[in-house]
Amino acid sequence: MLHLPSEELIHRIQRSETEYMYDRMQAIEGRTGNPEGIEMVRFGQALCLYSKTMPWLSFNTVKGLRSENLKDLDAIIDFYHSRDRKFQFEIVPAMVDQALLSALADRGFFQSAFHNSMYMNPQELVDMPDNGIVIKTIDKDEFEDYAKVHCLGTGLPVQGIPSVALNNRVLHARPGWRFYMAYVDEQPAAAGVLHMNHSTASLTFAATLPEYRRRGLHQELLRRRIREAKREGCNLVVGQCAFLSQSHRDMETVGMKLGYVRTTWTEREAES
Template structure:
């Protein structure tokens, strides 16, 4: 069972699930022949530092799990990214750091640049799974990663020339323990996708996107319910997910019963 209100142990569990899924994802990409994306993962103190040479986006160049005890290592963390000529962000989770760390980050020339929301739910509390005749949600097949990557890129606004790379970087997760991919179809046309990672008794809803022409048709609520129900069948005690604060994704998660765990901040160099 999980508490009905946020607590420090709950927050630690949520953050750990986010660190676990992103670390495993990056390791899988790193293990591709020749490490074509130039992935590096290193731990400095409590912090896990993720880096990719060819993928400059913040989610692939971020510091997770930092604690106040890591103040002596802030220079080492900054050097790790500066030596690779990469802009990065440090994720700070409330209640797991104190004012001293925040001041230390500011003293090193960093500023609070954004917010991100982490949500959670006990999967047994899901009252019903999504059923709508017009929408078919099913597990992704091994030979469907080009379809998945098309939804991923177009649904998130990434350039379409990146579709082959996104397909390869996700295909390596197909047989990797814990990973589940789902595709939603309307009239047998791929319309939306959702991904889940399970480790122990916690499931993370790691990614979701919908093609623009199929939005506002309940696809994301359907994918949320399908993955939460799948987590319940796998005896998970908690499902967590991330979203931009008061975004459409946030509202969809609230609608299916997910609760606010915390709002973390991102810190970036000036």
């Protein structure tokens, strides 16, 4: 089945992005004592994500915002302001109207970034000859290696490795989650994560250590996860990437197409 652009497809892609983040945050929240201070609140279809100890915007985001959330904007903003946290709205085409965008601008928010949401039917993946790249699923005792690739591959400080390991290890046995590692000379070099739910697979994360880039590791991790989604009966694979990034080019290479470009809206800094 060929997936053609439609509002139904856009909503399905967006739901998958919200579902995997909700499940991820729920698992982290379930750690003894909720050490990361996770809170999640829904306003209709909109999901507000918050973490007390993780200030990065990806953990402090409003997902699934729709035109009908116009009446909820002040409550959503207050949710974050009361916690003294900078946050972002993710705006998806066809889900909001001019009135909501105007209301965001009136409240001091502006469009600050773009981000791609890509998709494909896994049946359309073209198999390639074996290139010798070794990829294995990650065992529960290998999340320190995963966290090292995660942090050093994305520019996070090495001090964060223990926390990243703990916050991902809780997903290891959780339904729908798969973690993969690519090796070069038997050394961990790149990692990728897959989440599957309701016949949709999300390529939730990937990173490659700087010294191993431009060796095809990311492309092979994409292919491995897409093949896994196909075996598990998924009929849609989605992923996110920065526009014109290497990830964007790799996703196009394996057959993924642009579903939409979502925008990020953040609050203007108060003038001193």
